[in-house]
Structures are given as structure tokens and as C-alpha cells.
Amino acid sequence: MSWRSRNEVAVALALLVACWFALAIPGRGGPDRQAFDTTVAASARDGLSNVRTAWLVGDAHRGGRVTRTYLSAVLDHSIRAVATAQLRLAETPPPGRAQAAVRDALRTLLDEGERAIGDLVGAVYRGDTAGVRAAVAALGAIGDRLADFVDRHPS
Amino acid sequence: MKQLLALSLGILTAIGGFVDIGDFVASSQAGARFGMSLAWVLVVGVVGICAYAEMAGRVTAISERAVFDLVRERLGPRVALLNLAATFLVTVITLGAEMGGVALAVELATSVHYLLWVPVVGFALWVVLWRLKFQHLERIFSLAGLALVVFVVALTHLNPDWSGMWRQASRPTPADGEDWPTYGYFAVALFASALTPYEVFFFSSGAVEDKWGRDQISTMRANVLIGFPVGGLLSLGIMATAATLFHPLRIELDSVGQAILPVAIGLGKLGLVAAILGLFAATFGAAMETGLSAAYTVAQYFGWQWGKLVAPRQAARFHTLLLVSVLTGVLLLLTTVDPVRLTEFMLVFSAVILPLTYLPILVVANDHEYLGERVNGPVANTVGTVFLLVIVVAAVAAVPLMIATGMGG
Numbered sequence: 001m002s003w004r005s006r007n008e009v010a011v012a013l014a015l016l017v018a019c020w021f022a023l024a025i026p027g028r029g030g031p032d033r034q035a036f037d038t039t040v041a042a043s044a045r046d047g048l049s050n051v052r053t054a055w056l057v058g059d060a061h062r063g064g065r066v067t068r069t070y071l072s073a074v075l076d077h078s079i080r081a082v083a084t085a086q087l088r089l090a091e092t093p094p095p096g097r098a099q100a101a102v103r104d105a106l107r108t109l110l111d112e113g114e115r116a117i118g119d120l121v122g123a124v125y126r127g128d129t130a131g132v133r134a135a136v137a138a139l140g141a142i143g144d145r146l147a148d149f150v151d152r153h154p155s
Numbered sequence: 156m157k158q159l160l161a162l163s164l165g166i167l168t169a170i171g172g173f174v175d176i177g178d179f180v181a182s183s184q185a186g187a188r189f190g191m192s193l194a195w196v197l198v199v200g201v202v203g204i205c206a207y208a209e210m211a212g213r214v215t216a217i218s219e220r221a222v223f224d225l226v227r228e229r230l231g232p233r234v235a236l237l238n239l240a241a242t243f244l245v246t247v248i249t250l251g252a253e254m255g256g257v258a259l260a261v262e263l264a265t266s267v268h269y270l271l272w273v274p275v276v277g278f279a280l281w282v283v284l285w286r287l288k289f290q291h292l293e294r295i296f297s298l299a300g301l302a303l304v305v306f307v308v309a310l311t312h313l314n315p316d317w318s319g320m321w322r323q324a325s326r327p328t329p330a331d332g333e334d335w336p337t338y339g340y341f342a343v344a345l346f347a348s349a350l351t352p353y354e355v356f357f358f359s360s361g362a363v364e365d366k367w368g369r370d371q372i373s374t375m376r377a378n379v380l381i382g383f384p385v386g387g388l389l390s391l392g393i394m395a396t397a398a399t400l401f402h403p404l405r406i407e408l409d410s411v412g413q414a415i416l417p418v419a420i421g422l423g424k425l426g427l428v429a430a431i432l433g434l435f436a437a438t439f440g441a442a443m444e445t446g447l448s449a450a451y452t453v454a455q456y457f458g459w460q461w462g463k464l465v466a467p468r469q470a471a472r473f474h475t476l477l478l479v480s481v482l483t484g485v486l487l488l489l490t491t492v493d494p495v496r497l498t499e500f501m502l503v504f505s506a507v508i509l510p511l512t513y514l515p516i517l518v519v520a521n522d523h524e525y526l527g528e529r530v531n532g533p534v535a536n537t538v539g540t541v542f543l544l545v546i547v548v549a550a551v552a553a554v555p556l557m558i559a560t561g562m563g564g
Contacts, residue, residue: 045405045407045564046409048406049405049406049408052404052405052406053406053413056404056406056416057419064423064424065419065420065423065424065427066419067424067428068266069263069264069265070263070264070266070415070419070427073266073412074410074412074413074416077410077412081409143404150405154332
């Protein structure tokens with residue numbers, strides 16, 4: 001193969017790769033409104049997943065089905081994941097007043113979720129059975145409200 | 156009796172060694188997001204790895220040389236260098252992900268943050284690779300990986316809706332609220348998890364280490380054709396427990412601890428301990444395999460002395476590569492990249508390079524010069540070609556789907 005034809009093949013390959021990426025990238029873009037909606041939906045889904053995980057593992061702890069080390073590792077992850085969702089939401093400015101109300105509603109739910117997971121961690125640490133029961137019940141209720149929120153705000 | 160025992164041990168090793176961090180993450184995430192509607196991908200992936208592992212094993216048993224060695228000879232140094240670069244990069248990323256899986260398993264057992272365990276895991280891995288004989292390191296961890304069978308046992312204790320699961324499995328469409336691109340992204344990740352490139356190179360190089368010959372072909376086939384599909388059932392069990400517990404609650408998984416929770420709920424503390432042990436053994440075993448694979452491929456390409464059977468002093472470059480690969484894995488994790496995220500990246504890039512891994516195997520398996528009359532027959536070629544087409548589709552779709560869905564949302 002001559003150098004010229006090699007160059008042509010290289011240019012053709014480069015164009016192919018460029019087209020390949022161009023095909024993929026439009027899916028990412030979009031106006032601020034779309035970016036905000038996507039962030040809200042993702043934050044709500046992450047909050048729901050981690051609040052319900054804490055609820056499940058808390059309930060399993062009440063039934064004596066998990067070890068203390070496992071419980072601690074899972075709750076630690078849940079609390080960090082909810083905090084990350086809160087941070088992501090806070091970093092995305094709402095494009096309008098209606099969106100600001102949506103953000104505030106979700107922020108309240110995530111704050112309550114984080115607090116309830118914290119309460120569960122504290123109750124487990126103190127060996128407070130009633131406190132664990134209350135925290136698990138609270139997490140169940142917050143999980144249901146987050147699920148409603150996710151239904152109302154799909155991405 | 157001795158042969159039967161050896162055969163059973165080989166099959167059990169293949170079953171226990173099937174699941175790695177990629178299978179674990181992809182199966183549990185897919186189960187939680189889509190129920191059982193991606194189960195078909197696992198089945199397709201297992202058929203694919205069986206077809207290509209059989210080819211790789213046959214090539215090695217007849218030629219008594221590792222596949223990568225033959226790929227370089229058959230396709231020339233330039234094509235093989237492209238293959239080597241892609242495979243080595245993905246294998247080292249996989250090694251990092253597996254070591255992350257080990258550290259996460261230890262975190263679940265100790266509640267000490269996984270990052271503190273990463274250097275310890277790296278050191279332990281290097282010591283085990285340095286000191287243990289090949290047969291021992293292959294068998295101990297693969298057999299311990301059988302503990303993952305607790306996922307299948309736990310499934311029966313979670314009272315699953317069997318008919319509902321069958322309905323999901325028989326309708327390969329996205330679950331409510333999910334879209335086709337996300338479904339496609341998880342399908343590609345799940346497919347790549349069954350066909351991770353290091354697997355065939357380790358299988359073939361391990362066969363050379365085990366000194367396989369023509370008379371071991373039937374044993375190799377039994378290991379592949381029984382061991383891998385039963386190993387695939389473990390992955391299916393992981394997917395089914397996630398589908399049973401998490402999917403109805405709409406919980407998406409982003410941690411290894413979550414994925415184990417169904418076992419704790421189904422079987423209690425004993426099951427939980429077995430699941431953590433199984434995860435530890437499966438990821439540690441896979442970390443050894445990926446570390447060795449990385450060193451095998453480079454040493455075979457450059458024609459260096461390689462293998463665990465050779466004294467380290469005689470294969471100094473091979474052992475140095477092994478050490479460098481392990482260190483790279485440790486450094487990768489110490490960047491604080493999330494091991495689960497790293498696994499997701501690894502699966503996507505594995506999918507991209509799959510054709511580079513599997514096309515040369517198909518070419519070599521059809522070469523009369525190496526295999527004589529034991530070249531691929533029409534069935535193996537048909538299955539191999541169909542899978543190659545599927546692999547190419549997955550490779551082309553992987554990056555656009557990753558970008559378009561933001562790695563599955």
C-alpha cells in the first residue's frame with residue numbers, strides 16, 4: 001500500500017470515528033430546562049434508591065439478619081449517596097419559578113431522607129430499639145413520597 | 156475414579172470462577188432496573204463464551220501454544236500489537252475493578268473504608284501470585300467462589316413471583332419508565348460481562364501452564380460446556396434476587412453492599428457471610444486471572460519467557476509485568492474512582508475491543524497449519540460467525556449508548 005493510499009485510509013478512519021462520536025453526542029445536549037429536569041429526575045431516583053435501601057437494611061437489622069459491620073457499610077454508602085444527590089441538585093440552578101418550587105420540594109424530601117438515615121445510624125449505635133423502629137418507619141414513609149415525586153417528574 | 160474426580164474438580168472450578176466483578180455488577184444492576192427482561196442477554200453471552208473458549212482451548216490443546224502467541228504469528232506483529240494494546244489496557248482496568256471488588260468485600264466484613272484496604276489487597280495479591288502454584292491459585296479461589304450459590308438459595312427464600320419473572324424474561328422490552336437506549340446500554344454491559352477479553356487469554360495460557368494436550372480436549376469441553384453455563388446460572392441468580400427485591404421497589408443499585416442485601420434478607424447472617432466470602436473469592440480469583448492475563452499477553456507478544464511454571468528468575472520480565480500491573484491497579488483505585496463506576500467503564504471498553512479479541516481466535520481456529528483436521532467444523536464456524544456479528548454490533552453501539560444515556564442514567 002502506498003503512503004498516499006495509507007493517508008486516505010487514515011483520513012477515512014478518522015472521519016468514521018468523528019461521525020461515530022457525532023452520532024452519540026446530540027443525546028447529551030439540550031437547553032437548561034432539559035438539563036434541570038434531568039438532574040431533578042436523577043437526584044430523585046438516587047434519593048429514592050438509597051432511602052429505600054436504608055429502610056430495607058434497617059428492617060433487616062431489626063430482624064437480626066445483618067451483621068453490624070455490613071449494616072454500617074451500607075448505611076454509610078446510603079448517607080453519602082443522598083448527600084451527593086443533594087449537592088448535584090444544589091449545583092443546578094432552576095430556569096424558572098415553577099422549577100424552583102420543584103427543586104425545593106425535592107430538597108425537602110432529600111433533607112428528610114438524610115436526617116432519617118442519620119437517625120437510624122444513631123439509634124443503631126446507641127442500641128436504641130425504639131429509635132431504630134421509628135427511623136425505619138420514617139424511611140418507609142419518605143421512600144413512598146420520593147416514589148410519588150419520581151412518578152410526577154420523569155426525566 | 157481419579158479421572159472423574161479431576162473432571163468434577165475442573166467443572167466446579169469453571170463454575171466458581173465464572174462470576175467476577177463485571178458479572179456481579181452488571182447482573183445485579185440489570186435485575187434491579189429491568190427485572191428479568193435482560194436475562195436473554197446472559198444466555199446469549201454464555202453461549203458466546205462457551206463457543207470461543209472451546210475454540211481457544213482446542214487451539215491450545217492441539218498446538219500446545221497459547222492463543223495470543225499464535226495470533227501474533229498468524230496475523231503479524233502490527234495487527235497483534237493493536238490487539239495487545241487494547242487488550243492490555245482493558246485488562247489492567249479490569250484488574251483495578253476486581254481489586255476494588257475485593258476491597259469492597261473486605262469493607263463489608265470489617266466496616267473499614269475500602270480505600271484503606273486497597274494497598275493491602277494489592278500486596279496480598281502479589282504475594283499469592285508470587286508464592287502459590289498455578290493449580291492451587293486457580294482452584295482455591297474458584298472453589299470458594301462457589302459460595303455465591305447462596306444467591307440462588309436466597310432466591311427461593313424471597314418468595315419470588317415465578318410467573319411474573321418468567322413473563323419479564325420472555326418479553327425482552329424495557330421496564331415501565333425505562334427507555335430503549337438505557338435498555339440497550341445495560342444489554343451491552345451484560346453481554347460484555349460474560350465475554351470479558353481476559354477470560355479467553357487466561358483460559359488458553361492456563362491450559363499451557365496445565366500442560367494440556369490432545370487427550371485433554373474432552374475434559375476441556377466438559378469444563379467449558381458444563382462449567383460455564385452452570386456458572387452463568389449464578390449470574391442469573393444474582394440478577395433474579397435483585398429483580399425480586401429491588402425492581403418492585405424501584406431501587407437502582409450503585410454499590411456492592413446493596414447487591415448482597417437480598418441474601419441477608421432471605422437467609423440471615425449466615426447467608427450474608429457466605430455471600431461476602433463468595434464475592435471476596437470471586438473477585439480475588441478474577442484479580443489473579445486478570446493480573447496473569449495482562450502479563451501473559453505482553454510476554455507472549457514479545458516472545459519472552461512466561462508462566463508460573465518457570466522460576467521467577469528465568470521469567471523476570473513476566474514477573475515484573477505482573478508486579479507493574481498490580482501496582483497500576485492499586486494506583487487506579489487510589490485516585491478514589493468508585494470501583495463500581497470503574498467496573499461500568501471497564502464493561503463498556505471491553506465491549507468496544509471484543510472484536511479485536513474474538514476475530515483472531517476464529518481465524519486461528521480455522522488454520523489447518525496449527526490444528527490439522529481439528530479445525531472448526533461448520534457448527535463452530537456458524538456459531539462463531541453469528542457471535543462475531545453480535546460482538547461487532549455491541550462494540551459499535553457501546554460508546555454511543557454510554558454517552559447518550561449518561562452510563563445508564
